[in-house]
Amino acid sequence: MSTLTKPNHIGRKISRIRELRDMKQEALAQALGTNQQAISAIENSETIDDQKLAEVAKALGVTVEAIKSFSEENMISYFNSFHDNSINNGQNAAYPIYNFNPLDKLIETFHEKEKLYERLLQAEKDKIEYLEKLLKK
Structure with a gap:
């Protein structure tokens, strides 16, 4: 069997989004009212029921669709375009400018x-x- 991550492995996508948000499993567990072991189990699951996925998405501050369509390439593209737009529009919500x-x-x-x-x-x-x-x- 291949050691590559399956592209539709929801748990891995949740794990990667959580890491990109600089959030530990314990913090996500607290936001969901559960424990770290439950988060570990979620991140190791290939599929998650829609209700639990919606709760996880809300705790991570993303949409369910963002989790389902997550890929490293999409994230890099998203952050680059967001950074470019925020500079062009003079709005720096993701990258605050300190005076x-x-x-x-x-x-x-x-x-x-x-x-x-x-x-x-x-x-x-x-x-x-x-x-x-x-x-x-």
């Missing part, structure tokens, strides 16, 4: 961390001073 420099945010975070450390250090100094006063009495 800040990440290095500036990193430096800002570092300064906040310094301030928190200084406050913690001052609190410890205040505690020591208070305890020394208590010992002198």
